[in-house]
Amino acid sequence: MARHTVHESEIEYVKLTGRDHKMIVGPGKAMEARNMAFGVADFPPHAHAPAHDHAQAEEIIYVTSGYGEIYFDGVPEPVKAGTVACVPEGVEHSINNQSDETMTIVYVFSPPVAQGSYERK
Numbered sequence: 001m002a003r004h005t006v007h008e009s010e011i012e013y014v015k016l017t018g019r020d021h022k023m024i025v026g027p028g029k030a031m032e033a034r035n036m037a038f039g040v041a042d043f044p045p046h047a048h049a050p051a052h053d054h055a056q057a058e059e060i061i062y063v064t065s066g067y068g069e070i071y072f073d074g075v076p077e078p079v080k081a082g083t084v085a086c087v088p089e090g091v092e093h094s095i096n097n098q099s100d101e102t103m104t105i106v107y108v109f110s111p112p113v114a115q116g117s118y119e120r121k
Contacts, residue, residue: 008040037112040106043066043097046099053091054089057110058086061085062084067097072093
């Protein structure tokens with residue numbers, strides 16, 4: 001029988017530039033899903049994750065702590081705990097934590113993307 005719940009503490013972080021990332025739901029993840037991916041990411045104080053895009057996926061971002069900006073095609077928009085952002089396919093975006101605390105976000109991709117596959121080398 002498939003497991004339908006998991007606690008975030010059971011998942012290890014993957015270090016990506018400017019953030020620590022836990023993809024919890026998705027293809028081949030702790031919680032298997034074919035059509036979406038879900039996870040959390042922590043951005044250290046004053047970190048700015050590099051710009052990237054998801055050519056064939058939409059992303060929803062929900063800020064749970066901290067504050068800063070999300071850049072969309074180079075244009076910053078302020079965010080804080082409780083802010084929801086929707087990133088269309090192909091839109092370049094980055095997150096800038098302007099706070100003295102860790103900024104934490106939760107995210108959903110549809111269709112799912114491979115964790116870190118969008119990082120620019």
